[in-house]
Amino acid sequence: MLIAVFGGMFLALLLSIPIAASIGFSCLAFIPWIPGGLDRVMFFVAQRMVVTADSFTLLALPFFILAGTLMSHGGIARKLTDLAEAVAGDFPGGLGIAAIVACMFFGAVSGSGPATVAAIGTVMLPAMLERGYGVGFSGGLVACAGGIGVLIPPSVPMIVYGVNSGVSITDLFIAGLFPGIIVGLFLMIPAVYISRKRGYAGKPRAGGTGWVMKKVWEAKSALLMPLIILGGIYTGVFTPTEAGIVAVAYAIILGFLSRGLSWRGLFTAMVEAAIITGSCIFLMGAASAFAKLLHMKDVPNLISTLIFSFTTNKYLILLMFNLVFLLGGMFIDTLSNILIFSPIFLPLALKIGVDPIHFGTFIVANLALGMATPPMGVDLFVASNICKTPFEKVLRGSIPFMLWNLAAVLLITYVPMISLWPLKFFR
Numbered sequence: 347m348l349i350a351v352f353g354g355m356f357l358a359l360l361l362s363i364p365i366a367a368s369i370g371f372s373c374l375a376f377i378p379w380i381p382g383g384l385d386r387v388m389f390f391v392a393q394r395m396v397v398t399a400d401s402f403t404l405l406a407l408p409f410f411i412l413a414g415t416l417m418s419h420g421g422i423a424r425k426l427t428d429l430a431e432a433v434a435g436d437f438p439g440g441l442g443i444a445a446i447v448a449c450m451f452f453g454a455v456s457g458s459g460p461a462t463v464a465a466i467g468t469v470m471l472p473a474m475l476e477r478g479y480g481v482g483f484s485g486g487l488v489a490c491a492g493g494i495g496v497l498i499p500p501s502v503p504m505i506v507y508g509v510n511s512g513v514s515i516t517d518l519f520i521a522g523l524f525p526g527i528i529v530g531l532f533l534m535i536p537a538v539y540i541s542r543k544r545g546y547a548g549k550p551r552a553g554g555t556g557w558v559m560k561k562v563w564e565a566k567s568a569l570l571m572p573l574i575i576l577g578g579i580y581t582g583v584f585t586p587t588e589a590g591i592v593a594v595a596y597a598i599i600l601g602f603l604s605r606g607l608s609w610r611g612l613f614t615a616m617v618e619a620a621i622i623t624g625s626c627i628f629l630m631g632a633a634s635a636f637a638k639l640l641h642m643k644d645v646p647n648l649i650s651t652l653i654f655s656f657t658t659n660k661y662l663i664l665l666m667f668n669l670v671f672l673l674g675g676m677f678i679d680t681l682s683n684i685l686i687f688s689p690i691f692l693p694l695a696l697k698i699g700v701d702p703i704h705f706g707t708f709i710v711a712n713l714a715l716g717m718a719t720p721p722m723g724v725d726l727f728v729a730s731n732i733c734k735t736p737f738e739k740v741l742r743g744s745i746p747f748m749l750w751n752l753a754a755v756l757l758i759t760y761v762p763m764i765s766l767w768p769l770k771f772f773r
Contacts, residue, residue, distance in 0.1 A: 365682045366629040369636050376639045387639075394638055395631030402587060404509050407626060409590025410500050412619035413597045417452070417571075418465045419611040420601030425565040426451040427469045432561035439541025441477055442484075443534055445470040446491045450530045453495035454572035459680070459717045462495030463488055463725045467732045479546050481735045482743025489729040489740060490747035491533055493714030496680065498526030499576055500593070503713065505586070506630065507684050507706045510637070511692055514703075515586040516579050521707045521765040525758045529711065532754040536746040567600050626681060633685030646693040653694060660698045664759055667691060671709045672755075675716015679724070683713055700762075707765040711755045718744060718751070 353375075358368035373391050377384055398404070430444035430451065437443065448466045467488045474484040496503050499519035508515035540546070562569070575593050578584045584592065601607025607615075640646065653663065670691070674683040688709065695705045718725045720741060730740040758764055 365678065366625070366632045369629070369682070369686065370632040373632075373636055373639055376643070390639070391632070391635040394635035395628075398631045398634040399627050401509060403515065404505075404627075404630075406500075406515065406585075406587040406590040407502065407505050407509075408619065408623040409587070409594050410502060410505065411622050411626075412616065413590065413593035414461050414502075415615035415618045415622075416594065416597035416601060416607065416612070418461055419615045420597060420604070420607040422452070422465075422568045422597075422600070422606070425568045427466060427473075429561045429565040429569075431473075432558045437538075439534075439538045439546055441470065441474045441479065442487050442537035442541055442546070445474065445484075445488050446494075446530050446533050446537065449488070449491040449494050450498055450526065451568070451572075453498040453526065454500075454576070459492045459495045459714060460724050460728050463492030463728045464732070466492070467729055471729070471732050475733070477547065479541075480544065480743065481733050482739045482741075483540060483544075483546075484743070485726075485729040485733045485735065485740035486742070486744025486747055487533070487537055488732075489718045489723075489725040489744055490715075490751050491530070492725045492728070493717055493751070494526050494529055496710055496714045496717075497522050497529060497707075499523060499579075500586070500589070501710065502626075503680050503684055503710050504706060506626070506681050507688060507710065510630070510634070510685055511688055511702060511706065513706060517703050517769055518706055519576065519579060519586065520768050521703045522710065524764050524768060525707055525711055525754075528757065528764065529714075529751060529754045532750045533747055536750050540746065567604065571596055571600070629681060630685060633682070637685070637689035640689060646690050649690055650694040650697060658698075660700075661760065663694070663698055664700070667695070667705075667709070668712055668755065668759055671712035672716055672719070672752075675713040676719045676723070680710075680713040680717060683716075684709065701766060703769070704762040704765045708755065708759040711758050715748065715751050715755055718748060 358371045363371065370391060373387060374384075377387050427444065427448045430447040431441065433444070433447065445466060448470060449462050452462050452466055467485075471484055471488060475481060495501075499522050501519070501522055504518040504522055505515055507513065508518050571593065574596065575589045578592065579586055579589050598607070598612065601611070653666070657663065670687060671683060674687060678686070688706075692702060692705060696702065717723065720726065723737075723741070726737060726740055726744060730737045733740065
């Protein structure tokens with residue numbers, strides 16, 4: 347049965363059938379094992395797609411996606427990068443550090459890796475190249491730093507994982523904050539080392555502390571957004587779904603008041619968000635049906651038994667999780683990985699004593715790295731397009747950042763308190 351189910355799905359993927367359709371197609375492999383045959387399976391898949399979409403919690407997804415597209419079109423990235431440059435100053439690799447910090451700031455309002463790379467890369471990459479930074483170094487740095495956008499809350503993949511696994515999205519947002527900061531700090535290490543070695547300088551400051559404070563004041567409206575949204579969620583003022591609505595309202599008001607958002611930009615942002623949301627909901631519906639069928643046939647327990655027959659060592663199983671999700675991120679998009687693999691491996695994670703919130707955090711960390719890893723490497727492709735340089739050159743420049751990012755992922759995996767410790771202050 348397992349060979350038929352997963353073989354059918356991967357065959358469909360190899361034939362370039364869209365992922366959502368491939369997952370739906372794989373549900374047909376259950377026909378011999380489900381009473382009622384084809385009619386029962388087709389009815390069940392349609393029913394699960396409707397039930398999945400009919401979720402109040404899932405409403406957070408389109409609102410945060412829309413908030414991210416509005417911020418991208420509203421000129422918010424420029425204010426955040428100006429602030430990051432002012433803080434980094436002319437320190438060796440200062441523009442690289444500024445790019446990483448700006449990705450961390452923007453990740454706190456967008457929730458998407460490619461969106462973070464596109465928004466920050468459009469501003470920072472030309473500035474880095476103008477200052478003499480290598481094109482491979484610059485593109486690779488921004489591509490890897492963009493993955494922070496799915497770790498630092500609000501995070502679209504964490505919303506999907508929370509809805510799919512029944513874990514509190516608020517708790518996931520709290521748990522993702524420190525891992526996102528750690529990934530950013532780890533990426534700064536090769537940025538500074540390589541910059542010192544190659545003589546890459548920062549951008550000279552126009553002034554001292556007063557200049558930095560001026561940039562903080564200019565970016566105050568952008569900085570207030572994550573404080574309002576996350577502060578409201580963490581203090582219980584509103585739910586993640588309501589926070590998404592607040593984020594959209596704030597982004598529209600801020601965009602028009604700062605004159606960074608036009609009516610055309612608003613329309614474009616809404617169309618982009620609608621397309622992304624539609625594909626996500628369709629994907630989640632198909633994956634929900636697939637996961638339910640797997641549970642009906644007790645597949646997660648079969649896989650757990652198979653793995654336990656080889657080892658019961660918790661740390662080896664965690665390493666296996668890392669390999670599965672990292673390799674999965676190299677070939678399949680982030681949301682598909684979460685929807686396909688988390689229902690299978692979450693029961694096993696619970697059996698070895700892994701907290702479901704920690705599990706969600708480190709699989710998102712793995713998949714964020716996968717977005718900057720070939721052959722899929724969507725963040726690398728976005729960065730190479732902005733730099734107008736061959737993909738291979740950006741890939742070579744990204745290798746040091748990938749290795750340090752991997753070190754951060756392993757730290758997040760094997761030290762659960764990094765994710766779980768902040769929860770003590772909000773529960």
